[in-house]
Amino acid sequence: xxxxxxxxxxxxxxxxxxxxxxxxxxxxxxxxxxxxxxxxxxxxxxxxxxxxxxxxxxxxxxxxxxxxxxxxxxxxxxxxxxxxxxxxxxxxxxxxxxxxxxxxxxxxxxxxxxxxxxxxxxxxxxxxxxxxxxxxxxxxxxxxxxxxxxxxxxxxxxxxxxxxxxxxxxxxxxxxxxxxxxxxxxxxxxxxxxxxxxxxxxxxxxxxxxxxxxxxxxxxxxxxxxxxxxxxxxxxxxxxxxxxxxxxxxxxxxxxxxxxxxxxxxxxxxxxxxxxxxxxxxxxxxxxxxxxxxxxxxxxxxxxxxxxxxxxxxxxxxxxxxxxxxxxxxxxxxxxxxxxxxxxxxxxxxxxxxxxxxxxxxxxxxxxxxxxxxxxxxxxxxxxxxxxxxxxxxxxxxxxxxxxxxxxxxxxxxxxxxxxxxxxxxxxxxxxxxxxxxxxxxxxxxxxxxxxxxxxxxxxxxxxxxxxxxxxxxxxxxxxxxxxxxxxxxxxxxxxxxxxxxxxxxxxxxxxxxxxxxxxxxxxxxxxxxxxx
DNA sequence: ATTAACGTATCA
DNA sequence: TGATACGTTAAT
Numbered sequence: 001x002x003x004x005x006x007x008x009x010x011x012x013x014x015x016x017x018x019x020x021x022x023x024x025x026x027x028x029x030x031x032x033x034x035x036x037x038x039x040x041x042x043x044x045x046x047x048x049x050x051x052x053x054x055x056x057x058x059x060x061x062x063x064x065x066x067x068x069x070x071x072x073x074x075x076x077x078x079x080x081x082x083x084x085x086x087x088x089x090x091x092x093x094x095x096x097x098x099x100x101x102x103x104x105x106x107x108x109x110x111x112x113x114x115x116x117x118x119x120x121x122x123x124x125x126x127x128x129x130x131x132x133x134x135x136x137x138x139x140x141x142x143x144x145x146x147x148x149x150x151x152x153x154x155x156x157x158x159x160x161x162x163x164x165x166x167x168x169x170x171x172x173x174x175x176x177x178x179x180x181x182x183x184x185x186x187x188x189x190x191x192x193x194x195x196x197x198x199x200x201x202x203x204x205x206x207x208x209x210x211x212x213x214x215x216x217x218x219x220x221x222x223x224x225x226x227x228x229x230x231x232x233x234x235x236x237x238x239x240x241x242x243x244x245x246x247x248x249x250x251x252x253x254x255x256x257x258x259x260x261x262x263x264x265x266x267x268x269x270x271x272x273x274x275x276x277x278x279x280x281x282x283x284x285x286x287x288x289x290x291x292x293x294x295x296x297x298x299x300x301x302x303x304x305x306x307x308x309x310x311x312x313x314x315x316x317x318x319x320x321x322x323x324x325x326x327x328x329x330x331x332x333x334x335x336x337x338x339x340x341x342x343x344x345x346x347x348x349x350x351x352x353x354x355x356x357x358x359x360x361x362x363x364x365x366x367x368x369x370x371x372x373x374x375x376x377x378x379x380x381x382x383x384x385x386x387x388x389x390x391x392x393x394x395x396x397x398x399x400x401x402x403x404x405x406x407x408x409x410x411x412x413x414x415x416x417x418x419x420x421x422x423x424x425x426x427x428x429x430x431x432x433x434x435x436x437x438x439x440x441x442x443x444x445x446x447x448x449x450x451x452x453x454x455x456x457x458x459x460x461x462x463x464x465x466x467x468x469x470x471x472x473x474x475x476x477x478x479x480x481x482x483x484x485x486x487x488x489x490x491x492x493x494x495x496x497x498x499x500x501x502x503x504x505x506x507x508x509x510x511x512x513x514x515x516x517x518x519x520x521x522x523x524x525x526x527x528x529x530x531x532x533x
Numbered sequence: 534a535t536t537a538a539c540g541t542a543t544c545a
Numbered sequence: 546t547g548a549t550a551c552g553t554t555a556a557t
Contacts, residue, residue, distance in 0.1 A: 018539055018554055038538095041549095050550055052538055063539090066555055 016101040019063035022123070026061070033057045057344060062123050065103065069094055073108035078124075085255070086247050097128035104128070120289070212284060245289035262290055269296055294320040303327040303350065308335055317342045327374065328353035336361035343367075350374040352409065356381045363388050370402060376411035376434065383418045386410075390426035400426035407432040411462070416440050420448040431457050436487065437465035446473040455480050464489040471495075 021028050032039050036056040041047040070077055071094060080093040091107040098119060106113035115129040250258040269277060269291060277296060281288040297319035302312060308331045316324065316339060324343070326336070327350045336358055340346070346367060351359050352374045359378050375381060392400045405427045410419070411434050420441070423430060433449075435441060446469065449458065458480050463469060464487045471494065477486055488494055 016540095020539085020555055021537090037548095042537095051548095052551070054538055068555080 017066055017069050017096070017103065020066050021060045022062040022064045024062075027058050028060050030055075030058050056341070065094055065096060065124050069096075069103050071105045071108055072102050073104055076105070079105070086251055093124060095124050095126045095128065097131055098125060099127055099131040102128060102130075120285075245293055247286060250286055265290055266293060266295070269293075272296075274300070292318055297321050299323040299325075301325040302329060305329050308332075313339060320345060322346065323348035323372075325350040326354065327351060327376075330354075331358055333358045333361045337364060340365040340367055345369060348372040348374075351378065352376040352411075353378065355379040356385055360385065360388070365401070367401065368404060370405055372407040372409075373402065373405060374409040375413065376409045378413065381413050381415075383416055383422070386415065386419050387422055390422050392426075402427055404429060406430060409434040410438060411435070412437040414438075414440065417442055417444040417448065420445040424448055424452040424454055428453060429457065430454055431482075432460040433458060434462040435466060436462040439465065439467050441466050442468045443470055443472040443476070446476045450476045450479055456482060458483060460485040462487040463491065465491070467492050469493060 023029075032042070032045075032055040034040075034045050034055075038051055038053040039045050039047075039055050041049060041051040041053070043049040065078075067077070078092065078094040080089040083089055083092060091113070092105055094103050095106055095116070096103045106116065109129060111129055111133070113129060115132050117127040117132060119125040119127075245262075248262045250260070252258055265287075269280065272280065274297070277291045281291045298321055300316060300319065300321040300323070302308065302316075303325045304327070305312070306329075308326070308329050313335060320343065322345060324339075324346060331339075331351075331354060336351070340349075340361065344367075347369055349367075349370060349372070351362075353376070356378050357380075359375065359381070362373075390400050390402055403426070406429050408423070408427060408430060413419075415435075415438050419438075423433070435445070445466075446463070449455070449461075459482050461477070461480075461483065462485075463473070467490070469488070469491045474488070474494065477483065
């Protein structure tokens with residue numbers, strides 16, 4: 001059956017309108033990847049065209065009401081473009097209720113608009129005052145979660161179907177995640193709502209109430225107390241915020257705009273820690289939006305968090321970091337897969353100290369942008385796993401999935417010399433390589449690296465604690481023309497003199513330092529640094 | 534008329 | 546329960 005027949009039983013507004021692309025978000029602006037499951041199904045990519053789904057990289061983050069949508073009360077379209085103030089714009093835009101599906105101008109409501117609960121993640125989406133007053137909120141939240149969540153679809157069919165529908169929705173934003181709801185660390189599927197980042201200690205409020213709307217400078221609690229959180233929280237689609245969160249200024253009680261514009265506030269916010277940003281998010285709805293600006297969250301560090309929770313995951317997606325540290329967490333495979341597939345702009349990922357059973361999620365990920373991957377001390381990571389991770393899938397003759405990686409950290413792994421051949425073959429742009437404390441690698445690894453094109457690109461190499469390395473390695477490293485830093489500390493077979501063999505060949509090298517120190521009486525540690533002016 | 538793809542039914 | 550199929554809607 002089609003979604004068009006999805007009538008709100010007792011909902012009053014009739015057929016639910018199907019949402020459509022905004023055509024403006026980053027996802028909408030992308031071209032089809034041609035590689036994902038859904039692209040491969042498309043006729044244009046040689047598939048049968050049965051699935052009829054959009055490319056996974058092109059999942060709209062802000063699906064809009066169709067432009068044929070009209071107000072249930074007055075029959076007219078959205079008229080927000082005819083006015084200037086935020087307040088008036090809201091009154092005259094079309095809002096779709098996630099519970100009864102009714103689309104209406106808030107100004108056309110007889111009962112007043114202040115008790116509606118706006119869904120910040122999707123344009124023109126709220127729980128209308130009528131439904132809210134009738135107390136439908138929490139019950140519906142559990143059972144009709146799909147519609148609440150993604151503002152698409154949702155026939156009033158059987159309960160089971162509704163749950164499954166939500167899954168379909170979420171699958172659209174993942175490549176191969178087996179779970180659509182936000183996964184819990186134990187692999188379960190329970191999700192929670194909101195932007196909360198409990199990992200960041202402070203919990204930003206869910207700024208979804210209308211009532212404090214005209215008093216945004218005040219730190220005020222929500223005017224309407226939140227309904228008690230249901231035991232099973234809704235599953236929903238997590239969307240990143242727009243690139244420049246609206247509005248552009250704060251409105252004061254008198255109706256004029258506060259002298260500090262969004263851009264000015266954003267400059268102030270750049271001086272705050274992530275913890276402080278979370279506090280600011282509780283001030284008001286506008287600040288909450290502004291503080292979600294991804295420019296404030298380019299780096300997110302959740303390392304050593306005891307558990308990675310669904311709110312943390314949605315918080316990460318909302319902020320779209322460029323650099324993400326998940327080192328030494330208990331993140332599950334499902335969670336990692338869910339995350340990675342929703343962070344198309346991720347450049348740096350740290351999963352050091354996590355179990356390979358979780359990290360193996362990367363084997364199914366599409367992250368062509370990734371520049372830095374830290375796999376140090378990943379539990380049970382072997383050569384074969386590295387091959388699985390770096391090599392292209394067997395059915396494709398194309399390049400590996402980390403072709404553009406420039407920095408790889410493999411410290412403390414149980415790798416052999418075979419691993420270096422994988423690096424040479426599948427990470428051709430590597431400039432920084434950390435193999436420290438890989439105690440099984442030998443001179444052969446250094447030979448493999450230095451006879452390959454990597455010889456020209458490697459600038460930093462860490463071989464500290466590789467106890468099988470001999471002076472041969474030191475000699476081999478001499479032919480690396482771009483090398484700036486070599487760490488050979490704790491290589492117990494190397495003598496102080498062998499360090500001197502490493503004469504840096506580049507002209508820019510003004511000084512090479514040979515640091516000798518001894519952390520253990522029985523061991524000579526050599527560290528050689530090139531110091532550039 | 535054509536294309537894209539949403540939302541739900543159904544399969545495995 | 547995840548994967549797949551497909552009628553139908555929205556845009557052009």
